[in-house]
Amino acid sequence: xxxxxxxxxxxxxxxxxxxxxxxxxxxxxxxxxxxxxxxxxxxxxxxxxxxxxxxxxxxxxxxxxxxxxxxxxxxxxxxxxxxxxxxxxxxxxxxxxxxxxxxxxxxxxxxxxxxxxxxxxxxxxxxxxxxxxxxxxxxxxxxxxxxxxxxxxxxxxxxxxxxxxxxxxxxxxxxxxxxxxxxxxxxxxxxxxxxxxxxxxxxxxxxxxxxxxxxxxxxxxxxxxxxxxxxxxxxxxxxxxxxxxxxxxxxxxxxxxxxxxxxxxxxxxxxxxxxxxxxxxxxxxxxxxxxxxxxxxxxxxxxxxxxxxxxxxxxx
Ligand code: UDP
Ligand code: MG
Numbered sequence: 185x186x187x188x189x190x191x192x193x194x195x196x197x198x199x200x201x202x203x204x205x206x207x208x209x210x211x212x213x214x215x216x217x218x219x220x221x222x223x224x225x226x227x228x229x230x231x232x233x234x235x236x237x238x239x240x241x242x243x244x245x246x247x248x249x250x251x252x253x254x255x256x257x258x259x260x261x262x263x264x265x266x267x268x269x270x271x272x273x274x275x276x277x278x279x280x281x282x283x284x285x286x287x288x289x290x291x292x293x294x295x296x297x298x299x300x301x302x303x304x305x306x307x308x309x310x311x312x313x314x315x316x317x318x319x320x321x322x323x324x325x326x327x328x329x330x331x332x333x334x335x336x337x338x339x340x341x342x343x344x345x346x347x348x349x350x351x352x353x354x355x356x357x358x359x360x361x362x363x364x365x366x367x368x369x370x371x372x373x374x375x376x377x378x379x380x381x382x383x384x385x386x387x388x389x390x391x392x393x394x395x396x397x398x399x400x401x402x403x404x405x406x407x408x409x410x411x412x413x414x415x416x417x418x419x420x421x422x423x424x425x426x427x428x429x430x431x432x433x434x435x436x437x438x439x440x441x442x443x444x445x446x447x448x449x450x451x452x453x454x455x456x457x458x459x460x461x462x463x464x465x466x467x468x469x470x471x472x473x474x475x476x477x478x479x480x481x482x483x484x485x486x487x488x489x490x491x492x493x494x495x496x497x498x499x500x
Contacts, residue, residue: 193220193228193302194281196273198266199245200235202289204395206244209291210255216298217254223302227280229254232289233273236263242497249499259497266399267370270350272493274359280500285353287314290396292321293351294388301353301386310358310381314351317387329402333409340419342412343377345385352376368485368492369415371408414478421479424472431465 195213199206213230220228234242234257245257258276260269270286277284283305285298293314301312319327337344350372354362358381365375377383400408414420438461 190223190225191282191302191306192225192280193217193283193285193298194273194277195230195298196233196270196277196284196286197230197289198233198235198269198273198286199237199241199289200263200266200269200399201237201239201241202396203237203239203241203244205290205393206232206241206248208394209289210248212291212295213287214252214254216295220299220302223306224283229256231273231277232257233269233276234259235266235269236260246499256500257497258495258499261494261496264493265370266350267372268492270372271363271370272495274354275363276495276498276500278356278359278363282356283353284356284359285351287351288349290393292391292393293349294391297386297388298353304384304386305353305355307384308382309384310355311376311379311383312353313345313348313383313385315345315385315387316347316349316390318389319347321390321392329405333405333412336409337374337412340413340417342374342416344373344412345377348373348385355381357381366489367415368488368490369411369482370492371412371415374412374416414475414482418479420475424475427468428472431468 195217197209197213202209210230217224217228217230232245232255234245242257242259245255245259248255249257258272260272264272273286274284283302285301287293287295287298293316297314301314304312319330322330334344334346354376358376358379361379361381362372362375365378
């Protein structure tokens with residue numbers, strides 16, 4: 185009876201080419217599970233999601249699963265991206281777990297606070313965000329770009345939790361709710377706050393990556409940020425509208441000026457200004473079209489309703 189009453193915890197870990205850190209990560213996470221034996225059920229486990237790694241990540245997961253049944257894994261058929269890998273893991277964990285914690289494979293996020301997350305969940309919080317109290321170990325560049333990103337997001341009206349990445353605990357019902365958001369352009373940090381359940385936060389100091397390298401180089405980070413903004417906010421389109429209005433105003437000013445010149449019979453000198461403005465306006469129109477195109481592209485993707493991932497193997 186006692187065992188049944190204890191909630192089952194799944195630690196969902198997306199892995200893309202993480203062979204260098206997996207063993208170490210497993211040791212740490214198993215220690216976390218062992219320490220919580222009195223509060224969580226014995227069926228609690230780590231669920232690795234191999235996101236189409238090109239290295240031996242899946243072989244390692246299979247090997248770990250063979251020796252310890254607290255280590256489970258699913259193998260996606262290709263690289264579907266971090267956010268989709270998380271969804272794949274969460275939907276799979278829903279089959280057996282009551283609480284799901286998502287954490288990166290590199291353990292930059294302090295895994296020991298999972299304990300606090302579970303306690304907060306038991307107090308009735310459906311979502312517990314892991315929030316970085318300091319970014320001292322991040323490079324100056326990563327820190328600045330990330331902070332600019334959070335500010336930009338909130339300027340654009342997208343609700344995100346400051347300094348929170350994808351390290352969080354979610355209850356069964358909040359995951360079920362999340363899965364009802366069927367969009368393909370996934371930005372979980374924007375979606376989860378929309379769910380509206382009772383939330384809490386735990387703070388931790390972010391560590392350095394244990395081994396291997398970041399899977400988010402600048403280009404991927406920029407496209408992630410752009411995705412986040414265009415998936416959740418019409419801010420960019422509004423900016424284009426305001427820019428268009430400003431241009432009309434300027435054009436009106438120029439027209440008035442030209443009319444005055446004609447009345448005063450002053451020759452309009454030089455074509456430079458005219459040519460310049462043609463080029464400038466054309467540039468702006470093209471940028472605007474590009475942004476509008478981005479939204480249309482997303483509508484297009486949404487209407488396809490493609491599956492987000494396909495699971496190739498399971499070791500549960
Ligand atoms: N990841 C993934 N698929 C990808 C890219 C990354 O599953 O296409 C995983 C990666 O293995 C890690 C997590 O997402 O567990 C976060 O990546 P990383 O630590 O490299 O990002 P950073 O902390 O540098 O932003
Ligand atoms: Mg990392």
